[in-house]
Amino acid sequence: MAPNDSAQTTDEAEDLAAGRRKAARYFVPVAVAGVAAATIGLVPALAASGDPDLPKISAQELIAKMAASDTQQLSGTVKVNTDLGLPSLAGLGGLGGGSFAPKGGNGDGGGSSASPDGKLMELASGSHTLRIAADGPDKQKVSILEDAAEYSLIHNGNEVWAYDSASNEAFHTKDGARDGKDRKATPPKDLPTTPKALADEALKAADDTTSVTVDGTAQVAGRDAYQLVIKPKQSGSTIGSIKVAVDAKNGVPLKFTLTPSSGGKAAIDVGFTKVDFSRPAASTFDFTPPKGAKVTEGDEPAKGHAAKGHEGFKNHKGIEGFKNGKGGEDVKGPHDFQGLNVIGKGWTSIAKIETPGGKGATAPKDGDVPPEAKKFLDALGDQVEGKFGSGTVFTTRLVNVLMTDDGTVYAGAVTKDALVQAANASK
Structure with missing residues (x-):
């Protein structure tokens, strides 16, 4: 029996907002700097083999279940397919490490094929397979599996490593790399790569302009899940609906699907084909550059006006970034508005x-x-x-x-x- 729930009313928006803030906790922050719309999708391998019979649950209860989830250890495979109507981004190299980036001397990995800003931008189009692992907020790993190569981004304590096996190049950064402050190194976080990260972003919009319902059940990666559906109440949006498959046992989002209002196949659809919620082996997060690998260090302070401008652009956070971005006088960017x-x-x-x-x-x-x-x-x-x-x-x-x-x-x-x-x- 597929449970159903009536549309979210304006009176419930406040309760949803409270649950939403809790649901936005730090989970798997391994992501990349990129464009605002760059995201992800799932191949038919994730099709349900039958809708499981689960107890009825309301939208508020399901969001509360997501918020209460304390799962911080997992490993698995994520299938990715993105159809945003964009030309392939592979030739662009990304905003950070490719053709758009300043070359050399910026302490940012500019010019390195292993720079996360450039390599992971390719997730914005086409089909990809990711292998991910997480052990709390200090240890995460994401690998992009290619035909004859692999790209990995590893966060382990106070260090971040990225390695591109195709070019045998590595990128490295560590604590306080840019400003000398005592802080933990973290990988770029502008582009979400997990169902949870995408679901958190979608739930931020759940207010009186939004319908939030529970519409049936599904099975994803062998796990029973509820289907949370988020839809705009307003006309004129390019977003038709967002469906999040939430693990019925632990509240972890397993699959995220965004369908545009224009119809057709999903534009964004990311989810697990395999998932294991036990603690990954500690060796999963170990990395030593292979012999002969070119290593680019990202722990040198940025130098010159151009480097400051590039750093200001990278550190923008939504609207506040456009308002308060920092940069050199000779660089034109979002901070100039x-x-x-x-x-x-x-x-x-x-x-x-x-x-x-x-x-x-x-x-x-x-x-x-x-x-x-x-x-x-x-x-x-x-x-x-x-x-x-x-x-x-x-x-x-x-x-x-x-x-x-x-x-x-x-x-x-x-x-x-x-x-x-x-x-x-x-x-």
Whole structure:
């Protein structure tokens, strides 16, 4: 019997918010710096073999179960398939270690194929298999398994190692590497790579603009699970629904599926094919560079204005990062904007960005970006007009961006029409 639950009401939003804050605890923080919409999906191997008969549970109870979960040890295999409507990102090399990155001397792994910022950006498109392991907040490992190679990111205590077997290159950083402070080294965390990390982000939006229900059961990686369904109540969002399979026994999210409002197959769908909640062997998190490997150290302080600017960009955190980013005077980045104004609320929020003096960011021109990046942007562009004037909309299945010819930028997980309407209303 598949349990059902009525839509989440406005009166329950406060209780949901409390559970949501608890559910957002640190769990498996191994992730990568990347684009806001870059995420992940699952192949048919995770199809349920039959819906298990579980006791009925409400949405509030299921969220509370997720929040109360204290599982910190696990290992397993995650199947990944992403269809955001993006060209392949493999040739771009990422924002951190590839064609966009400053080369050398930035203490950041620029130019190293093992730099996490660049390598793991490839998860933003295509199909991938990950092998993950975690033992509390101080030990995690994520490996990307390729046809004839493997890329691993290992966090063990006060050190982070990344290793690319294809190029035999390693990247290393440790405590207080950048600012000399006594803090633990952590891997980049901007791009979630586990169902829990993705579910936490989705639950942050669970307010009076959101419907949250329990809709049936499933079996994922041999585990019985409840299906938590999150849907926008507003029209104009590119997000149709989010489904999270939650382990019925321990409350750990096992699978995350995001379907766009335009329909078709899932745009983001990440989950376990195998999972074990026992403690991984301590040797899982040991790493020594193989003989002959090129090692790039990321523990040297950043030098020069350009390095400071790059660091400021890397450390931005959502809207606050755009407002308070730090950087060198000769670097143009998110910190150069006078602010980010948010139009609307909930799932149809749109960010409006302008630079000081009323001049916004302008669309990239020939020579401003690497050829691979220009080809990528050209594939997404669509000319539009309205009361605001004219501009270009860069589209994916989830996140769309309108860049007007006068330089103002409108961005959000909304339709192209919603962006044009917001631009018209701002005039």
